Amino acid sequence: MKSTEFNLDFKREERTGLSEAIFCGGKSTKQINAILEAISKAGRSVLLTHLTSDKFQEFSIELKSCIDFDPSSNTGFFSTPYPLLPSKNIAIITAGTSDAAVAAEAARTLTFFGHRYELIQDIGVAGLWRLLDRVDEIEKFPIIIVVAGMDGALPTVIGGLVSGAIIALPTSVGYGAAESGRTALNASLTSCTAGIVVVNIDNGYGAACAAIRMLTAASRSN
Template sequence: MDSPEFQLDWDRERRTGVAEAVFCQGKSPDQIECIVEAALTDGRRLLLTRLSGAAHATLRTGTQDVLDYDPSSSTAVLGGGIALAATGIGIVAAGTSDMAVAREAQRTLAFGGHRAEIIADVGVAGLWRLLARLDELRACRVLIAVAGMEGALFSVLAGLVAAPVIAVPASVGYGVAEGGKAALSSALASCAPGLVVVNIDNGFGAAAAAIKMLRAAG
């Protein structure tokens, strides 16, 4: 039974194509415990995002035991994994520092049954690294690109592939690039047609957009 503090939207996947997920940042341990208990009672699978290692450590041992927790992406899955299909989604990370956001996207896709490889450390500082993977990139139906600093990867990638590119500015950088604002501005101001942009560090949102694109394409 839902608490007055939350209402789980189990109909969301049928209605929108994207399953219910719980954003844990800002929620108390008791609130997270109640949400997990409600999902368990209903026999539902559930994705939890932005669940920090510190927050995960405060959960009761019994709750931790039923969650598949991944500290590298700050995500947890209740209900176990499902068979993954190669549906044509790829993830590109400009640098190793962008991997947390890329893995959040990957885990979100896996929760929905989509297998997605991460092509990592292919930022434009060494353009040959990206070009060496171009055949793989061009085989994808949708690409999620994660980059911080100046975010130049977004325009370069979108100018090389036919697939739609979803840009995820990452809060990686310092000075004028601090907090991902420079990468966000770069993505929004890109001259590469067909580039779409989600919020800073929003790997979950990028994955949801990719799922919707494939759903719309049939």
């Protein structure tokens, strides 16, 4: 659907298996209102990302009532999300509690698209026993999103312990030489564990979409 300011891609799900999401960062409340009005008229649902609490509070009471807003992940479900599938094939693992917000964006994205997940938190390499205690549990999942900032070591370590597909999700957690997540990103990109997939810094939405694409591709081959 076209307007003078936006052009909604209602055919994206047919092409890619994933419907368009609305990135709210940099958009005004007026622009988001207009987009959601067009989506509503089309009878569609949409995932809103980077929707801050301040911006959400600017919406009308009527519009707020149509959005399932989650401040921990800065996401919103406009209208009804996809029905949940029965299987739980994806694990989301965080190195520390400081990575929780990025993990929450990934989790909410999976939920919107109807995918169940297991969240395993605070098992970073600083206390390696925490990870080793749960390796058998982690091994059960075919797809594992590993969320880590600082030195970004956790995806490499998990990739060397289990056989599932690893999606490294570096976060901007850290200080100094962590360089707002660039060190974690580079660590994932240069990992000596073969076959790790890497998404951009703090891109929980992208990591979840990568996991969904993997599941979709696997189902087509069966």
